[in-house]
Amino acid sequence: MSAPRSWHFEMRVERGKIVELARSLGARDPGFGTAGDPAPTLVAPPTFPVVVAHWGVANREQLVELGYDATRVLHGEEHYAYPDGPLEEGERLEGETVVAEERETDSRNHGRLRIVRFHTELRRAADATLRVEIDRTVMEVER
Amino acid sequence: MSEGREPLLRREFEEVTLPRLIAYAGAAGEVGVLHYDRGAARAAGHEDVTAHGMYAAGLIGVGLAEEYGVRSLRDLKVRFTAVLEAGDTPVLEVWPGEGGGPGRRVLDFRLSAAGRAVAQGSAAVATDALPPYASKRRGGDA
Numbered sequence: 001m002s003a004p005r006s007w008h009f010e011m012r013v014e015r016g017k018i019v020e021l022a023r024s025l026g027a028r029d030p031g032f033g034t035a036g037d038p039a040p041t042l043v044a045p046p047t048f049p050v051v052v053a054h055w056g057v058a059n060r061e062q063l064v065e066l067g068y069d070a071t072r073v074l075h076g077e078e079h080y081a082y083p084d085g086p087l088e089e090g091e092r093l094e095g096e097t098v099v100a101e102e103r104e105t106d107s108r109n110h111g112r113l114r115i116v117r118f119h120t121e122l123r124r125a126a127d128a129t130l131r132v133e134i135d136r137t138v139m140e141v142e143r
Numbered sequence: 144m145s146e147g148r149e150p151l152l153r154r155e156f157e158e159v160t161l162p163r164l165i166a167y168a169g170a171a172g173e174v175g176v177l178h179y180d181r182g183a184a185r186a187a188g189h190e191d192v193t194a195h196g197m198y199a200a201g202l203i204g205v206g207l208a209e210e211y212g213v214r215s216l217r218d219l220k221v222r223f224t225a226v227l228e229a230g231d232t233p234v235l236e237v238w239p240g241e242g243g244g245p246g247r248r249v250l251d252f253r254l255s256a257a258g259r260a261v262a263q264g265s266a267a268v269a270t271d272a273l274p275p276y277a278s279k280r281r282g283g284d285a
Contacts, residue, residue, distance in 0.1 A: 016219030017170070024167040025201040026157050031213030032205075043213040046204030048195050060173065070175075074198030077264075079220040084217055085272060086208070 003066050005100040008123060010125065011055040013091040013120065018118045021051060044087040046080055049122060049134055051090060059118070066099065068140045076115070078135040092125040100135070101119065111142030148233075154238040156204045159194055159231045167198050184228075189236050194227035199262045203254055204205070204234040211268045217247065218267035225261050231256035 015033070020033035022045050030036040031043045053059070060070045087093075100119035107113050120134040145170070161179065168174045176183045177193050184192045200221045208216055227233060233256050240249035249272050251262040 006173065020169040021167075021201070022205065024163065024170040025198070025205045026163075027205045027207045027209065029213055031208075043208075045201060046208055046216045046219050047197055047201045048173045050201070058172060061173065075223050077220070077222050078197065078200050079218075080204075080218060080219050085214050085269065119264075 006096060007057045007062065008094070008096050009052060009055050009057045010127065011052055011093050011122075013044055013048070013087045013089055013093070015042055015049055015089045017054075018044050018048065018089060021045055021048060030106045042089040044089070046082075047078075047088060048087055049080070049120070049132060052095065052120075055123070057095075062118065063116070063138065063140075066116065068116070068138075072140050072142075074110075074139050074141055076139050077135070078137075079135040087122075087131060091131070093122045093131060094125045094128075095120055095122040095132075107141070110139075113142070114140040116140075148206050148238055150236040152206070152210050152235070154210070154235045156202050156233045157237070159198075159227050159229050159233065161192055161229055164192060164194055164229065167195065167201070171195065171201075173197065173199060180216065180236075182203065187226055189226070190208060191229040194231075195228075195263075196223045196226075199227050199233065199254055202233055203235060203262065203266075207237070207250070207252070207266055207268070209240050210237070211250075212272050214268075215268040215272040216266060217269050219264070220266070221262050221264040223262050225262075227256055231261075233261065243267065245275070246270050 019033040022034045028035040031039050037065045063070050097118050097120040101117040103115050105113050117137045122132045164178050235254050237250050237252045240251040243249040247267050250266045254261045
């Protein structure tokens, strides 16, 4: 059976998870709920979509499914594009991650590199409005 | 990107520690042995446990959002160049970037620790989302 090339998921932007992630990053802003009087509606930190791992799609597991050795993987780039601004508490989202690109090249320091770029789109569940696009590029190194 | 220019923003974050990385791993749901097991990290050639790449990116995102407004960020592109380890004290520096356009300001940034660049890249913030206190020193229009 061939490895999956796309993953569909649903997630909700939860108040407690916003605070937990923001606090772990040392945030100190009422908008994140980590200082002063918390805002009535919290804003998610820019990298909040990482928590999708809790909604069934962990990048490490995706890599393993695709045949990569997760213990030899380095993170190359991460790109977030928010057309209408960051996610907010209470949003219900549907997402899809696809393997956008795979290639190999040689590196003087790391030997053969297998490079894979994942593209994710998160859309508002109610009307399919695009909320964020994410490109993640990781590399499996030979040494 | 930065040589010879005074940054708009310089923020020193708290020291990277094992408890902090464990808290981040739980929050993000990304658990890797190099982030919590000192023996495994040292066997892999590190001095101590390493931070997730997305921990470094998260610091950058929070640093920018808290300076320019939590609703301001529109684009964030991070290129990872080294790993953060426990004991490091990350420093975020931000400079004016090229481009932008109406209602949008581009910023270049670098996250470093002990003099080495850990991550760098660029971001775009919406100037109409800047908080009232954002000044020209911060690169805001408000």
